[in-house]
Amino acid sequence: MSGFFMEIFSTEIQMAPFQGITTSVFRKVYAKHFTGVDKMFTPFFTNVYKEGLNRRGEDELKDITLNGIPVVPQILSKDPEEILRFAEFVKSLGYDEVNWNLGCPFPRVAKKKRGSGMLPYPGEIRKILDEVFKKIPLKFSIKSRLGYETPSEILKVVEVINDYPVSELTVHARIGKQLYKGDVNTDLFPEILKLSRIRVGFNGDIFNREDFIRIKEKVDVDLIMLGRGLLVDPLLPGKIKKSDTGDETFRVGKFIEDLYFQYRKKFNDSLTALNVLKELWWYLSHSFSNPHKVFKTLKKTRSFDEYEDAVKLILDKFEWVGSEAGLFRISKIEK
Ligand SMILES: Cc1cc2nc3c(=O)[nH]c(=O)nc-3n(C[C@H](O)[C@H](O)[C@H](O)COP(=O)(O)O)c2cc1C
Incomplete structure (x- = not known):
């Protein structure tokens, strides 16, 4: 090397x-x-x-x-x-x-x-x-x-x-x-x-x-x-560092799921959990093929059921393109 x-x-x-x-x-x-x-x-x-x-x-x-x-x-x-x-x-x-x-x-x-x-x-x-x-x-x-x-x-x-x-x-x-x-x-x-x-x-x-x-x-x-x-x-x-391997979409999906349940626990199942998660999603959405649509889908959720459905839809329907796509730098989407 x-x-x-x-x-x-x-x-x-x-x-x-x-x-x-x-x-x-x-x-x-x-x-x-x-x-x-x-x-x-x-x-x-x-x-x-x-x-x-x-x-x-x-x-x-x-x-x-x-x-x-x-x-x-x-x-x-x-x-x-x-x-x-x-x-x-x-x-x-x-x-x-x-x-x-x-x-x-x-x-x-x-x-x-x-x-x-x-x-x-x-x-x-x-x-x-x-x-x-x-x-x-x-x-x-x-x-x-x-x-x-x-x-x-x-x-x-x-x-x-x-x-x-x-x-x-x-x-x-x-x-x-x-x-x-x-x-x-x-x-x-x-x-x-x-x-x-x-x-x-x-x-x-x-x-x-x-x-x-x-x-x-x-x-x-x-x-x-x-x-x-x-x-x-x-x-x-x-x-x-080339230290991470494995299917990126799967790994990010697991991370998002774990984060969701930990925040629900932390906030005793109050909807504050969703607000905190949405702050992260604003950034995370830029690693999917259509950041604007991904964030819009997520932002409008008002209950845990809606949030879970939105995440499932995002992971199924949008491609995870990761940091390589460089979408954040050129993004104009608003929180
Ligand atoms: C919403 C938000 C909250 C931040 N909170 C802190 C903070 O608590 N302490 C801190 O030192 N920097 C804070 N920062 C700055 C970041 O840690 C970082 O220095 C900045 O985003 C530049 O690095 P980046 O271009 O890699 O994002 C915050 C930035 C943002 C956008």
């Missing part, structure tokens, strides 16, 4: 966090059915200082590893005491890493200098890290964007982070103001990698194996986080 392909297989693949989608149920079912992911992140927790973690929060933190894959809890906060409180709590549950969210782009978050809204303020990041690293009882990693207003903000942030034993920094290659629009920007990565003393990971717009290889050729990282690409085609990490 050539050196380059060896590099693909040895690249760490992380599952990106998605509020409302990559829940504890999703992570557990995913880890049971698919291969290729080396680490998973929880969607962010927030306001844990004022309110403490409610029962639902604790429920979401039950599994420290899943099928051998470590799970990392994420916190969105600009308050070092809150970060430390969360870190102490997850440490007491058995976790050995906590991740700080410096990437959330939503204006109501960013305006308060939280998430990517903190990136233009490296001085404030330093103050927080100063406090956090006085007491942090476990590994501390960061997930960020290139900046909030401009991509070069990341360079000042890396200079600050270099002064602390941050375990890794994963960068979604967009600025906060872009939200999820426009292309990812890899231009600054050579500079970021040269400057950083911390291990750097890449995140953004990897929707199939070709994208993964293209990014590996462009950006010299050994850590790649997959987000929407994995939601569109849960087999993507296994396809990248």
Whole structure:
């Protein structure tokens, strides 16, 4: 095997966090059915200082590893005491890493200098890290964007982070103001990698194996986080590492079925289960031959019976085309 392909297989693949989608149920079912992911992140927790973690929060933190894959809890906060409180709590549950969210782009978050809204303020990041690293009882990693207003903000942030034993920094290659629009920007990565003393990971717009290889050729990282690409085609990490085999439609069908029953259990057979599943289906539909029709079929279901019939119809009547078809990138369908 050539050196380059060896590099693909040895690249760490992380599952990106998605509020409302990559829940504890999703992570557990995913880890049971698919291969290729080396680490998973929880969607962010927030306001844990004022309110403490409610029962639902604790429920979401039950599994420290899943099928051998470590799970990392994420916190969105600009308050070092809150970060430390969360870190102490997850440490007491058995976790050995906590991740700080410096990437959330939503204006109501960013305006308060939280998430990517903190990136233009490296001085404030330093103050927080100063406090956090006085007491942090476990590994501390960061997930960020290139900046909030401009991509070069990341360079000042890396200079600050270099002064602390941050375990890794994963960068979604967009600025906060872009939200999820426009292309990812890899231009600054050579500079970021040269400057950083911390291990750097890449995140953004990897929707199939070709994208993964293209990014590996462009950006010299050994850590790649997959987000929407994995939601569109849960087999993507296994396809990248060529570790997943078997009939794709059958395997995805089993995954969907398992997820459905686990969500029903989690929500005591309330229809919330369907709402959560529909969030995932919006992505998943792009791996079928007619995403628009698939999602429409699913979206209109209002009962468990209707949902089950819709899934059966989709699996029978529509072709699973997977990530290779690239339908998500060009999609215009609305949720
Ligand atoms: C609905 C939604 C929820 C998200 N929730 C989180 C979150 O809780 N924490 C986080 O760090 N990123 C979150 N993200 C960002 C993703 O983890 C990821 O960084 C982003 O989608 C870019 O990667 P991708 O192009 O591979 O999808 C979210 C994104 C979306 C669209």
